[in-house]
Amino acid sequence: MAHTHKTNWELIKNGMFSENTIFKMAISLCPSIAVTNSLKNGFFMGVSVIFVQTMVNLTVSLIRNFINPKIRIPIFMMVIAGYVSLIDMSMAAFARPVYKQIGLYIQLIVAFASIFARAEVFAVKNKIIPSIADGLGMGIGFFLAMIVISFFRELLGKGALWGFPIVQGNPLLIMVLPAGGFFAVGLLMGFFNWLDARMAAKREAAAAIETA
Amino acid sequence: MTTKDMAKITINLVVIYVLGGLLLAFVYAKTSPIMFVKAKEEKEAALKTMMPEADKIEHLGDWEPHHKHAGYYAAKKGDEEIGYIVEGFGKGYSSYINLLVSVDKNFTVQKINVLHHAETPGLGDEIEKDYFQKQFAGKTLDTLVVIKGDTPDKIQAISGATISSRAVTEDGVKNGVKMLMEKLSGGQEKKEEGGHGVKEGEIEEHKEGHGETEGKENEHGSHS
Structure with a gap:
């Protein structure tokens, strides 16, 4: 992909739906299983990723003409690890209540394939504004996926949402265990693909009628 | 090239x-x-x-569970010691769990509080929750045992997080209480040492600082 021809809004939508990190591209599946066992965890992880993804895209795009293509990988790593440490340290000092909630996840972001992938595929080849839009879109897409997965996992596994009990007891404990993460991600991925296929079939049918 | x-x-x-x-x-x-x-x-x-009843918390000394720096304290009301507080570490599933335990004069656990840990979100981090920590009130060395399933007088493991539950109970809390008993049940003789403790306490404050930063670094290391 060279320079993009999409508008910024198209780029954001692209990240949210048609190239959704989890459900369409199937990258960064590790966090989608590891930290989606409660809605709260999923939410905070999603928010952190939106921020890091956008900032990394912005920075990589900013220095893209300075990066020697041969060593772009270590440089992306520096940018990502730098931002993550930056957020980690600033939050530990200035936002301790929030840090206690999400401090555990912040450092995990360093190893996210999706952030690396967008720097490599998009930001390093595009101007700043489209890169920000792409980062935002990818981040929001990841956020939405985390919310959907963690919503079902917490509801089914613990009978609770955001820590508030809705059903007594643990209805389907396996859903909050790692194995349940695979079930949830797999079933949801299947559902969204089925939805996509159905919509595409409808569109084709409509087009066929028009041409007939 | x-x-x-x-x-x-x-x-x-x-x-x-x-x-x-x-x-x-x-x-x-x-x-x-x-x-x-x-x-x-x-x-x-x-x-x-x-120890909400105490009006003064006095630093008595330090110990090193898992080679980490931790202190123990006497809780005083007026001049009378009403209990002790000890900081402990338990080796959990993915981190060292840093916690505080308060005991009364008979070394019966009053309360525990998890200060810092990096256990699995959603499973191991249930050790922060009240329902788990409340179980510790009134426990002694003999009853600080983790049981899978319902138990009337021991500690019930968190489902899906037996290792973290064990680390808190049988490593962090139990070893902390054990250490307190060994150091403090000397009785009157130790009282004098307590006097030293106040003075030491001031010096220890500095050491404490170093110890904590070291601990932090270690944990960061274990993440990567």
């Missing part, structure tokens, strides 16, 4: 890494003192809540 290319690449990499390193060093220098002060304040506040 010519020498010129190699030089170019090297310079490119060095410049970016040095810039990144400087930026991080700058932010660390700005944030770490604030973080340190706040962490200390939080610890003091946490100590207070462990």
Whole structure:
């Protein structure tokens, strides 16, 4: 992909739906299983990723003409690890209540394939504004996926949402265990693909009628 | 690849890494003192809540569970010691769990409080929850045992997090109480040592600072 021809809004939508990190591209599946066992965890992880993804895209795009293509990988790593440490340290000092909630996840972001992938595929080849839009879109897409997965996992596994009990007891404990993460991600991925296929079939049918 | 290319690449990499390193060093220098002060304040506040009846918490000494620095304290009401508080570490599933335990004069557990840990979100981190920590009230060395399933007088493991539950109960809390008993049940003779303790306490404060930063670094290391 060279320079993009999409508008910024198209780029954001692209990240949210048609190239959704989890459900369409199937990258960064590790966090989608590891930290989606409660809605709260999923939410905070999603928010952190939106921020890091956008900032990394912005920075990589900013220095893209300075990066020697041969060593772009270590440089992306520096940018990502730098931002993550930056957020980690600033939050530990200035936002301790929030840090206690999400401090555990912040450092995990360093190893996210999706952030690396967008720097490599998009930001390093595009101007700043489209890169920000792409980062935002990818981040929001990841956020939405985390919310959907963690919503079902917490509801089914613990009978609770955001820590508030809705059903007594643990209805389907396996859903909050790692194995349940695979079930949830797999079933949801299947559902969204089925939805996509159905919509595409409808569109084709409509087009066929028009041409007939 | 010519020498010129190699030089170019090297310079490119060095410049970016040095810039990144400087930026991080700058932010660390700005944030770490604030973080340190706040962490200390939080610890003091946490100590207070462990023994709400006490009006003074006195630093008695230090010990090193899992080669980490931790202190133990006497809770006083007026001049009378009403109990003790000990800081402990338990080796959990993915981190060392830092916790506080308060005991009365008979070394019966009153309260526990988990200060810091990096256990699995959603499973191991249930050790922070009240329903788990409340079980510890009234426990002694003999009953600090983790049971899978319902138990009337022992500690019930968190489902899906037996290792974390064990680490808190049988490592952190139990060893802390054991240590307190060994050090303090000497009775009257030890009282004098307690007197020393006050003086030592002031010196220890400095040591405590170092110990804590070391602990932090260790944990960061274990993450990566």
